[in-house]
């Protein structure tokens with residue numbers, strides 16, 4: 464992702480931390496002792512409640528609050544802050560947090576990795592408690608049984624690292640950014656380089672431990688198949704708090720291969736190549752995943768649109784080259800573009816945020832990779848290849864949203880063979896590829912936020928005729944509040960964004976929500992509404 468501007472933003476925002484802390488103060492002081500008493504009442508004797516619960520005046524409050532905010536768009540003076548942060552170390556602690564938050568009549572936000580595009584895991588427009596799962600991140604791998612148990616506050620990097628630490632023949636199909644939390648990610652689907660071969664993270668979940676709104680702690684058997692279905696793709700923050708996932712590991716060979724093509728200008732063959740990629744990439748063998756990235760280089764007014772292709776292959780370089788020479792010779796991939804490694808090395812190398820010389824231990828660093836500057840993203844799914852003529856028109860509009868980019872992931876393979884109803888994630892058979900529109904800007908441009916948000920919107924609006932319709936589909940893990948938010952209109956009003964994320968599965972999610980959280984405790988601007 465070289466085109467992303469990597470900017471040092473943290474110190475800039477640190478200035479404001481004391482200002483925003485004041486916002487939560489009123490609630491904090493008044494109710495602090497009530498909340499602490501409730502927590503100690505609901506946790507085992509000798510629990511260090513003062514370590515578990517941070518009120519706004521606690522020295523660590525700001526550090527923990529800011530630590531995993533991934534989108535600096537939501538760090539600004541006066542941004543909403545939680546009345547309390549609680550950092551549970553067990554399911555019982557999570558239950559105490561739920562019971563006591565409800566008891567105080569406060570709202571709740573749950574955070575695992577903090578990567579939510581719209582910050583819904585750590586901001587709310589009503590007084591709230593933040594349940595931050597940063598201390599719940601044990602990963603236990605059982606190579607012989609081909610499975611693992613991962614607590615939801617673990618990051619993908621931690622999960623991948625500990626899998627590779629225990630076995631060289633297993634991996635797991637999930638996202639490409641190692642700092643993502645498995646709590647939110649698996650809840651919304653979770654896709655990456657292994658998805659054409661093995662499906663989503665959510666397709667590979669065997670069991671889970673969930674704390675429900677009524678405080679009950681349940682596993683798959685106790686929660687029943689409806690709730691177990693809903694938590695595997697129905698979006699985080701809706702049905703309960705996932706404390707731990709049991710996952711099925713997938714086989715990986717001892718050598719995998721990554722490649723990156725040279726950048727190609729759209730007006731110099733790039734358009735042709737991209738046109739072909741649309742038709743070929745979704746039909747390739749499942750072992751091969753080729754992402755296209757479209758971006759702008761040059762300076763404003765003298766810029767040009769380019770494309771590059773990044774591939775991941777479950778096999779050696781020579782096997783890859785023979786597959787490509789038969790299926791996609793136009794791509795021009797040669798030995799020099801390829802790099803053979805273990806699966807775990809490829810996880811690190813696929814992401815540009817990690818440098819060549821770094822050892823795989825960097826995958827354990829939760830703060831290693833930060834997106835540069837505030838950002839806004841939107842998503843689409845494409846079911847019919849877009850013509851060359853239309854592509855050229857798209858590049859023109861795209862030039863306007865400088866310095867944004869589009870990331871396009873091919874579907875097909877396993878994704879075609881899993882039914883649309885198997886999990887809440889419905890974007891399966893018939894999808895050629897997904898698009899993520901992404902624009903980020905410097906924090907110094909905060910005043911221009913509207914302009915930057917509008918740029919993405921314009922491109923998205925222009926794309927309407929070329930992408931999926933009725934509904935125009937979106938990926939819930941690329942959360943986008945422009946699609947609509949919950950209001951007084953209830954279910955009817957939420958249908959638009961709900962069906963965009965879940966198509967026909969939205970209705971089933973609403974029914975399940977009514978059963979497991981009838982008081983709508985787990986609510987946000989875009990939570991599944993009650994029936």
Ligand SMILES: Cc1cc2nc3c(=O)[nH]c(=O)nc-3n(C[C@H](O)[C@H](O)[C@H](O)COP(=O)(O)OP(=O)(O)OC[C@H]3O[C@@H](n4cnc5c(N)ncnc54)[C@H](O)[C@@H]3O)c2cc1C
Nearest residue numbers: 575576577578579584638639644646647648654699700705
């Ligand atoms: C830089 C970057 C790269 C990304 N790359 C990919 C990618 O390769 N593939 C992909 O599929 N997605 C990708 N995403 C999107 C990512 O999958 C989602 O943002 C995901 O929801 C993040 O999970 P989290 O735990 O980090 O986020 P959080 O912000 O902590 O949570 C997201 C949502 O889930 C809820 N939630 C969190 N934990 C729990 C829990 N334990 N139980 C119930 N609800 C919970 C939150 O309340 C919130 O609503 C990327 C995002 C970023 C910022």
Ligand SMILES: *[C@@H]1O[C@H](CO)[C@@H](O)[C@H](O)[C@H]1NC(C)=O
Nearest residue numbers: 624625627628629630631824
């Ligand atoms: C596994 O992790 C431990 C602890 O970090 C480390 O000492 C050991 O060398 C690792 N083993 C392998 C095979 O990576």
Ligand SMILES: *[C@@H]1O[C@H](CO)[C@@H](O)[C@H](O)[C@H]1NC(C)=O
Nearest residue numbers: 951952953954955956958994
């Ligand atoms: C929702 O829409 C249905 C069908 O259009 C209608 O009958 C119902 O009254 C609407 N409900 C609300 C709360 O607006």
